[in-house]
Amino acid sequence: MIKQVKIHGPGKVGLDDAEKPEPGPRDAVVRVAACGVCGTDVRYVRMGGLGRAMPLGHELSGIIASVGAEVSNLKPGIRVVLNPTASANMIGNGGSEGGFTQELLVRNAADGGCLFPIPDALPMHLAALSEPLGVGMNAVDRTDVAPGDKVAVFGAGPIGLSAIATLRDRGITDVVAIDLSPRRLELASALGARATVNASEQDPWVELKKLHGEAALMGAPMAGTDAYIEASGAGKVITDVLQNAKAESRLTVVALHDQSVNVSFLWVMMKQMTIRGAMEYPADYSEAVQLLTRWDLSPMITHRFPLERISEGIEVASDPNAGGKVMIDIDLEVR
Numbered sequence: 001m002i003k004q005v006k007i008h009g010p011g012k013v014g015l016d017d018a019e020k021p022e023p024g025p026r027d028a029v030v031r032v033a034a035c036g037v038c039g040t041d042v043r044y045v046r047m048g049g050l051g052r053a054m055p056l057g058h059e060l061s062g063i064i065a066s067v068g069a070e071v072s073n074l075k076p077g078i079r080v081v082l083n084p085t086a087s088a089n090m091i092g093n094g095g096s097e098g099g100f101t102q103e104l105l106v107r108n109a110a111d112g113g114c115l116f117p118i119p120d121a122l123p124m125h126l127a128a129l130s131e132p133l134g135v136g137m138n139a140v141d142r143t144d145v146a147p148g149d150k151v152a153v154f155g156a157g158p159i160g161l162s163a164i165a166t167l168r169d170r171g172i173t174d175v176v177a178i179d180l181s182p183r184r185l186e187l188a189s190a191l192g193a194r195a196t197v198n199a200s201e202q203d204p205w206v207e208l209k210k211l212h213g214e215a216a217l218m219g220a221p222m223a224g225t226d227a228y229i230e231a232s233g234a235g236k237v238i239t240d241v242l243q244n245a246k247a248e249s250r251l252t253v254v255a256l257h258d259q260s261v262n263v264s265f266l267w268v269m270m271k272q273m274t275i276r277g278a279m280e281y282p283a284d285y286s287e288a289v290q291l292l293t294r295w296d297l298s299p300m301i302t303h304r305f306p307l308e309r310i311s312e313g314i315e316v317a318s319d320p321n322a323g324g325k326v327m328i329d330i331d332l333e334v335r
């Protein structure tokens, strides 16, 4: 038997016993080393999951334990990270498997695109950052930014921090992070933000105009920021960006917005702005692994818990002031 985290109703998380999985001909089984707690995990727990007894967890690293007869691209012993949505597996996102488990069945791993090898030198708990890093990276890739651009990132949770780390990796050095949590802003600085603004103490638009300069629009001063990444989930950020952004600026929304946002498309039209959405990962998932190999993103992980303390981990992850990524160490023997 193995342990497997499942949601059993709103706020109810169980560490259940499950049968050890056996791979079908096209499947692989991964012995999981570490799995991060995502903002969406917190949401799933609050809403009681998608369907009955939903397996949770999708940000994981581990080692291939076994593969089916038709799997030629993977072998037991290979260290890997997972693309949870590939091959329609939806691991930890409503599919029949979840990553907070000792052994994970990855269906149709033979397709390729599900599991990606990682270098031996990359520790498992850092490798598990590939998934959230991929989300922040995709947001940056969709924003049309180049070295020399001035960028503002709203929200310095794990996705905003991932965007900041990617911007630094891409040679974009003038990045301002805006958040309400001093702890998160410290992390933003550690990961490469040039300056930070605590929006509970300072008006971000006054500060952005100081840091990025001003650009006139019909005589009115707009912020000189070239591009915005919205990773906060606060509707007001979108309204404010459209109002304060300069002409030809870009906005990418990667945060989950539950509420409709009332915006002026007059601004979008007059400023010839580009607005994009960003979800999931870069076309090449392994790009996040490569970045993790180039840069030490360990400051992003602020909490680590063993699997038995998953509920505590989820509670910490639901507190925006707690810090960065909560990592669950599932098996420290898997290296």
Ligand SMILES: [Zn+2]
Binding pocket: 038, 039, 040, 058, 059, 131, 132
């Ligand atoms: Zn995630």
